[in-house]
Amino acid sequence: MAQSVLLTGAAGRVGDAILGGLADDHEWRLLDRDPPTEDYPDEFIVADITDDEAVRDAMEGIDVVIHLAGDPRPEAPWKSVLNNNIDGTQTVFEAAVDTGVEKVVFASSNHAVGSYETDERTPDMYRSDDDYLLDGTELPRPSNLYGVSKAAGETIGRYYHDEYDLSVVCVRIGNLTKGHPPIDYERGQAMWLSYRDCAHLFDRCIRADYDYEIVYGISDNDRKYYSLERAREVLDYDPRDNSAHYDGEDQVVPER
Numbered sequence: 086m087a088q089s090v091l092l093t094g095a096a097g098r099v100g101d102a103i104l105g106g107l108a109d110d111h112e113w114r115l116l117d118r119d120p121p122t123e124d125y126p127d128e129f130i131v132a133d134i135t136d137d138e139a140v141r142d143a144m145e146g147i148d149v150v151i152h153l154a155g156d157p158r159p160e161a162p163w164k165s166v167l168n169n170n171i172d173g174t175q176t177v178f179e180a181a182v183d184t185g186v187e188k189v190v191f192a193s194s195n196h197a198v199g200s201y202e203t204d205e206r207t208p209d210m211y212r213s214d215d216d217y218l219l220d221g222t223e224l225p226r227p228s229n230l231y232g233v234s235k236a237a238g239e240t241i242g243r244y245y246h247d248e249y250d251l252s253v254v255c256v257r258i259g260n261l262t263k264g265h266p267p268i269d270y271e272r273g274q275a276m277w278l279s280y281r282d283c284a285h286l287f288d289r290c291i292r293a294d295y296d297y298e299i300v301y302g303i304s305d306n307d308r309k310y311y312s313l314e315r316a317r318e319v320l321d322y323d324p325r326d327n328s329a330h331y332d333g334e335d336q337v338v339p340e341r
């Protein structure tokens with residue numbers, strides 16, 4: 086069944102992947118602080134996610150919020166992640182509870198757990214013959230202040246789930262690139278998320294039933310060091326892409 090979905094950060098890369106795959110599948114309301122530079126068929130609200138009144142208004146009649154808006158730079162300074170990623174995320178969760186939203190899907194990041202990639206484990210853990218696997222039950226170990234802000238967002242979600250019974254899924258997104266996996270970048274190939282799998286994963290987050298979950302958002306890469314088990318089990322995520330099927334920009338193994 087189609088749901089009414091508010092997509093924050095809609096004008097960005099992840100928003101592009103989601104709308105590219107799911108434009109006709111749900112009733113979308115889009116929000117971004119930057120005015121649209123292209124034509125969107127859906128309602129587009131220009132607002133900052135730290136503006137609580139604007140965010141609450143944007144959630145009227147909404148079933149599900151996909152919260153992408155924020156500073157995505159691993160090197161982002163504290164001031165920016167504090168404002169956009171932590172304060173903004175708390176504003177989004179608070180408004181969701183106030184307006185009766187059922188589910189919030191939070192765009193977390195691989196950088197919330199980046200410090201598991203120690204000198205001793207790398208680069209072996211990026212390779213398919215290594216069995217090191219994070220499964221989402223481990224504590225955050227951020228590798229930068231951006232990762233700290235994503236770990237904070239996951240905890241904010243936990244609070245709003247436990248205290249207000251909001252359904253929350255935090256997706257620790259890997260490395261989204263269009264068309265093919267990153268080239269000459271083992272870490273990026275291990276955590277590649279294709280556009281097609283990204284759209285499918287967020288569709289499952291919209292449709293599935295859950296309480297509070299942390300899942301990894303990557304394609305079914307041979308190299309992976311993030312488990313897909315929880316995403317498969319709880320969300321019925323069934324990724325179709327695999328970075329090992331690419332030789333540079335070319336797909337050398339046909340898709341299934």
Ligand SMILES: NC(=O)C1=CN([C@@H]2O[C@H](COP(=O)(O)OP(=O)(O)OC[C@H]3O[C@@H](n4cnc5c(N)ncnc54)[C@H](O)[C@@H]3O)[C@@H](O)[C@H]2O)C=CC1
Nearest residue numbers: 094096097098099118133134153154155157192194258261
């Ligand atoms: N692209 C990737 O591979 C990954 C992305 N993520 C997360 O996914 C989310 C989306 O990332 P991308 O699409 O790559 O970034 P992006 O920079 O392409 O898009 C982010 C969008 O959010 C908007 N935005 C930023 N701050 C805002 C604010 N205060 N109020 C309203 N809108 C605001 C920007 O205008 C932009 O359109 C981010 O939260 C990022 O941390 C996490 C892991 C990997």
Ligand SMILES: O=C1O[C@H](COP(=O)(O)O)[C@@H](O)[C@H](O)[C@H]1O
Nearest residue numbers: 157158159194195196259260273
């Ligand atoms: O969280 C994010 O992670 C991806 C991958 O990280 P990288 O350090 O391997 O590039 C990054 O591209 C994206 O901008 C960021 O939001």
